[in-house]
Amino acid sequence: MSNHTVESSTVETSDGVKLHTKAFKPKEEIKDDDGLVVVLVHPFSILGGCQALLRGIASGLADNGYKAVTMDMRGAGKSTGRASLTGFSEIKDVIAVCNWVRDHLLGQRILLVGSSAGAPIAGSAVDQIEHVVGYVSLGYPFGMMASVLFGRHHKAILASPKPKLFVMGTKDGFTSVKQLNNKLSSAAGRVETHLLEGVSHFEMEGPAYDAQMVNLILKFIASL
Template sequence: MESVCVETSGGLKIHARVFSPKYPRSEVVIVLVHPYTILGGFQGLLRGMAEGLAAAGYKAMTFDMRGAGKSTGWASLTGSAEVEDVIEVCRWAAAALKADGIVLVGSSAGAPIAGSALDKVEEARGYVAIGYPFGRLASVLFGRHHGAVLGSGKPKLFVMGSEDGFTSVKQLREKVKGAAGRAEINLIDGAGHFQMEGPAFDADMVGLISAFVSSL
């Protein structure tokens, strides 16, 4: 694991970590976007997944969005400003890591933020959402992001626990049914929203993400 600092065009310093595989199977870089900063989200929550992806042969990258961890700036309430952080980190990864494409993975509130960046990152080849907050109450904060990811023609995978407290299975299916391009759903039986953010499901997420990347 290597720590790096990405300086954005807006003057922010975004602290990130790169997890490199011992035996690479692909030059795709998987960029992981952490949960809601205002509720304590930071890149450390995704370390287990990043390490698992590296062990599976993929280069992975985590980072603290503005206002999280050691990154400068202030978090926004709706995650709109953080979209630029994702774009800047992906541009850095494409150049510095010589990525042959990028796959965005967003967890919880990181899913809508990553989704809004999907078509703004030329190198992005696909997208995985873990616990995307499509529910009515969550949409008060993140609803402005929905159109970008659902309207993107790039391949998408939505992973959610069947007992997610923010989005029902029915809401997820209704949203994804109208998505452009390839859009798949994978339900984790009996899992709640915050359980999916915990380490107990890291191995499952690594397997799903690896299979998705291999399919691109």
């Protein structure tokens, strides 16, 4: 029995793209959360990333009393527009949805969660949105190959003073634990990491780990 409802909406970006979004609303909200909403950013659209991949996590958060919002970024799912290779156009998608959340769901505070390639995209949006209060990365692709595409996003999140949590499997094929630690050694503000022993990148993205991701996000919310 789920303790939430799901509502679909269309959100328009500053450059006229229409994004298909879903809001997962708890039947009983946490009373003292000051209007905190979790906005989730899905993996690489060009490799088939879409909001459905984050449904399990969004449902789990809503069942625990938090509103959660997923979106199909441009060119994914039912959204219009074209996906970009480097994820820079998609920053506009994240900003548009966060502003919509503030105006329509009364999300005064937003926690941005990015999965895989969604992590660099969300990371670049963090400081462009005033009401974002924290950031969670699930499998940030910091490694050499991935950096060809996403390297220009790194600086924004590492320089952000907002609290950050990086979750990764120790067998992540895109980023080694050493690469993660090297990158985060220069990060500003409060930085936490949580490593899943022996878990690969795509394994962690799978539904088997949704409940664990929900618990890590809830723990991080409690610390904000």
